[in-house]
Amino acid sequence: MIHRIEVGFREGIRDALGEKTKRKIVEHLGIEVADVRTVEVYTIEGDLSPEELAAIAGGPFSDPVIQYFTIDKPAARSFNWLIEVGFRPGVTDNVGKTAAEAVRLLLGRGREAGVFTSRQYCLTGRLDGAHVERIASGLLANGLIQHYEIIPARDWDPKRGSGPYVPRVVIEDDPATEVIDLNVDDRVLQEISAGRVLALTVEEMKVIRDYFLRESVIRERGNVGLTSKITDVELESLAQTWSEHCKHKIFNALITCEDEKGGVTVIDSLFKTFIRGSTEKIRKSLVPYDWCLSVFVDNAGVIAFNNRYSLVFKVETHNTPSALDPYGGALTGIVGVNRDPFGTGKGSKLIFNTDVFCFASPFYDKPLPKRILHPRRIYEGVREGVEHGGNKSGIPTVNGCIVFDERYLGKPLVYCGTGGIMPATVRGEPSHTKEIKPGDFIVMTGGRIGKDGIHGATFSSEELHEGSPVTAVQIGDPITQNKMTDFLLQARDRGLYRAITDNGAGGLSSSVGEMARLSGGCEIDLKKAPLKYAGLKPWEILISEAQERMSLAVPPESIDGFLSLAAEMDVEATVLGTFTGSGKFHVRYGDATVALLDMAFLHDGLPQMRLAAKWVPPRYPEPDFPEPGDMGAALKAMLSRLNICSKESVVRQYDHEVQGGSVVKPLVGAVNDGPGDAAVIRPVLDSFEGVVVANGICPRYGDIDTYHMAACAIDEAVRNAVAVGASPARLAGIDNFCWCDPVESEKTRDGKYKLAQLVRANQALYDYTVAYGVPCISGKDSMKNDYIIGEVKISIPPTLLFSVMGKMDDVRKAVTMDAKREGDLVYVLGETQNELGGSEWFAHHGFVGNSVPVVNAARAKALYDALSRAIEHGLVASCHDCSDGGLGVALAETAFAGGLGMTIDLRAVPARDVARNDHLLFSESQSRFVVTVHPELRERFETCMEGHVWAGIGTVTAAGAFRVTGLGGNVIISEDIHELKNSWQRPLRF
Amino acid sequence: MARHVRSIVLTGNGTNCEMEMAHACRLAGSDVVDIVYVSELLAGRKRLDDYDFLNLPGGFLDGDDLGSAKAGAHRIMNASIRGTDEKVSDQLARFIRDGKLILGVCNGFQLMVKLGLLPAFDGDYATQRVTLTFNDSGRFEDRWVYLGVNPRSRCIFTKGIEGLYFPVRHGEGKFIARDGEVLKRLHAQQQVVVQYSSGVSGEPVMEYPANPNGSVDAIAGICDESGRLFGLMPHPEAYLHYTNHPRWTRETLPEEGMGLLIFRRAIDFIRNNL
Known part of the structure; x- marks a missing residue:
């Protein structure tokens, strides 16, 4: 039987969700609607008596103080239109899952009932059918994952309501394995790859074909009952293992690079040469105390925090899924990256999230290309996904930023980073290492496997196109994951497992395949894997990216303890097989072998890609706009630019204080709303040692030269961390490259240039991390951030996010960016040059320019050391980094965040070749800070700064006036700080 | 001889402030x-x-x-306790009957209210009379708020405290009573312990964002008739040290955060009275 329990708010009770929906309809869609009320619908499948239904409805499903419910008749009351939105079959329904558990608890053992949730929106107002259709498809439901029904009042049957919709997955259970003939011509190989979303090239397909022709392979396969033809399980497994996503083919390619003078260099792997190469070089200089513990070998990087604890950090992206379903994509992004530090070494407790988003303007008002969601919808959806993922997991979101550029219309970038902490040793063993012995059980814990997330790894290795698969979209479930992590940390501390890893891209194929390298092989039975519903084929079980799962190696002597603790804590754990030393990746479905691959071929059989790059420096027109007459208005316009303005409405919706160790919050200042430069947290509550987290990202400079873009991103991250008090000697970096396809082809005619951009960014990464002594400890790349449908191609600007995690010995020394008191002296540190190429000021006038900021690493490093000492000695009242919008913006932010005024004289600013006030105010020269200092500390501070470029340029004043004297000696800005702040807060006050 | 104080911090199934709540109990002197x-x-x-002291984080x-x-x-x-017919709620009932202390914060407060532990008129700890629902803003928010403390309340946790400053971090914190009678009685029996205030005076405010969720009568936390059970939406365990304060870099503050006061009152009461 199918029943419906519907729950609505009582008369007179505010329906906050309904009101919020109404606001969105008006603001996002521009449709007038008088009222929106919501009704929650629970569709229950099971044999239940009327008494039981009443107990469920009146018990866990409704709140007697504010809600009413109906059973098998509609709860919706007067409306003009009703829209009911539910999930499509197989899409994760978190509320439905919790509801089903509650029903099970109420009815007792053995009484199962499926619960599917949907929501009704009851609209009142003068709306026509087209309006309602737009509201349903453009705001309330995402057709990829949701189903909706529109009912006008005239068709409404008040006895019956809307008919039941049961999104049950019904698939014939046919666990068949197919074999595929690869002895075919290139065209057919290409078709096989494309048809199955394998993202393999013809050359790679041929390598696979040739492997299956080897005599030893044929013989060994024959022994386990396989033919010489590849099975779908094997082909899918190879495709995901060899995907760009998993193998980083471009970063490991042999690249022939031609520079602008015709000089040619050959680079054997960007990753090995520049990323790992720089870290190796830096680590040599750290001896005798090399605080890097585990780099580039595990799911995340590990560094020492102190003798007792180690820190773990990783940043990932989840771009394509977020383009298709912003909420689910971003939610999965954050809970997905959580599993990286969690699955590093023997497992770490998660202590912070940091998120960086790149979007097109939410005010975009041109026609949208096919399959693209409006940037406002992406913005809200991603924000909400990260909110639910972060907040519900109990991990503070401590820092982040949002970058806007029209080219992120084709694909938004959703960077999610997570840090963890673990005891330096667990039961006497170092916690950052992994070991697996043949005979250890392969155990999967957490969620079940469904068709969700199939082909995520290969799909993200392609551009977004017409046929991009829907199954790649999934919705994370933070609570299932939370229960699993609670359980696994207990199991870790009791020594119940030997190794742990995450099931992310590539699913079991990747997690078990990777882990098996530690023992030398594995044998796994897919029939044992717990499924969400019947009907999955073996290859689907193997590569499904269904969320909230970890794979573990559990020694035989611990298996009983492990499984019983899992049962007690209500976490599913299943033995799928054993790790072996056979050298084989051996997969069975029941008794039948469905895959047998040599581990060596699976992991190292992929031929190195050969690519060509050619660097031709671009040249843009020099801007020719005059210096503005009203510099106050110019400053306000700059403060209102999307890349500069306040992101408070987003920040507030993230819990940035859970776990109790918050020291420097993302919002600081006199009324808690100024822009903090970096986060400081205290992960161990009985200690004052702190962790600093900061990010650098500046894609606009990449339009001129990605070398300097990368240098500036690194400088920005380091600068932000130093600004709050991090020690420059204890910073670790994470590089995260998001590029557009840099491989020359029909689709990408400028591939050589884009690859040269990638090469140059990597060269800068090497040069600057080495100069700063900031080793990369882990990283990530996402190389196909293009959109190609029909004639439209949109490529993102090459984007490098550089994130740093640092250490502070005593958080009580931390400094925030807000001016502290009247009479304090205002300093600028660092030299301002005529470097407005790629700046916000030029962009404001529609120009790119050419004079991109160039980082002088040696000078910057010395300045950072000096500033760090000044902060350490308590000489600095406030410190704010100069980035987007330059000195003008940094000074204004310092003043209004402190609720104080400022008097500034630009003539005192140390500058080279800067003749105009607007250039001096808005140049984005790097490695600069605005610092305020108490007058009594003046001498000590200035002594500390000796030998560096700095100057006193004004004072903090009590009155709310922000006054700037220009190069000509006249007052060029005289504004009220509240007006400035309002300009800064207004644009994104959603 | 002073009594040994044993605190339990309940967690699991999505609870996430257990670490700092346990830390608060330790700092406040709980022996276990x-x-x-x-x-x-x-x-x-x-x-x-x-x-003796149950913390619901x-x-x-x-x-x-x-x-x-x-x-x-x-x-x-x-849910039954394995091998018995006993429920956790039976243990809870005993805990309350024995005069022990319970503190629920945020989700813990929501839990207490939905179990009927608060306001528990006439010793009835099983009927839900009030609720905490979606903020008027329709969104989760993390922001610090001022609280005025009712000096006439019997609440053990706030004795002698005038005002508090803590963060709220919730999407469902709007306090609503079932009806006017319940609300009247809450006030009459001095069970309204803390109310959102502007910070300048201790007076309750209804304006957003000082009242972050639109709570009726600005109610942020209530106690039972005995004053031994207390629940509130703002997080005392988030302010245990001055570096937790959002403006510690610009104000002179005592070493200990205000949140610790709440835990000290509880532990001291148990030590001296139970």
């Missing part, structure tokens, strides 16, 4: 502080009877999927 999973209670390995019990703390409350009422 155990973080215990609900599953350990259900397995019968731990019992509430072995403790913030978080998202079961994702707040059926409304904040609904599914969590339902589990406490209906």
